[in-house]
Amino acid sequence: MRRRLRAIPVFKNVRAAEFREKDLPDNPLPVIADWILAAHAAGQPEPHAMSLCTVGPTGVPSSRVLIVKDIDDRHLYFATPAGSRKGLEIATNPHVAAHFHWPATGQQIRIVGTAAGQGREASERDFAERGRGSQLAAHLHRPGPLTDRRSALAEFERLGAVHPGEVPCPPDWTLYAISPTEVEFWEASADRVHHRIVYRRDATAGADGWAHELMWP
């Protein structure tokens, strides 16, 4: 296995384009959006899929992939049931880490911050924009194990029959916003001296202030 893993190439899509740190804006959030769109344009499937790491009450972390639903100048948004493991962990510890990796562009972004639910109205608006299958599936979330997959399929079908038109938003469906305090942009370079820039919230520059610096690869 070791030999086979080591034979798999990395950084196959390293771009010739120069990473110009001097062109980076003061606020890193729009750059996250730009990089997602650039990965999409380069053919990266699901470029808006992001890993989210939360921390449980005993300090043990857990991560999973989520779809980013929106990005504005201060937040990244995702939606999930508040009663899910990640939702429960955020409720007791809002500190999260998130991560994107796009092989198509040889780029990654790491994010550290806090997550918070955005209230009923915003959560219902998110739910209303989801596809019907995804809306019905959101009603399948239950705590604990499933004894038989057929039960979930039957429940999915039953829900579809009960709600032939509009699917109501489950009470714990929640839109969350991540407020980043640290964002790291990383881009592979053909010469292996990879680019790395870290943005950190800068309290001296006001509530929306950021400072960024170049890091060793």
Ligand SMILES: Cc1cc2nc3c(=O)[nH]c(=O)nc-3n(C[C@H](O)[C@H](O)[C@H](O)COP(=O)(O)O)c2cc1C
């Ligand atoms: C590509 C991809 C996208 C996903 N998007 C979401 C999502 O937007 N919301 C969500 O709750 N789960 C999503 N999931 C499922 C989560 O990764 C996870 O399995 C689920 O939310 C349960 O996580 P938890 O038990 O840690 O809370 C996605 C999984 C994949 C692979």
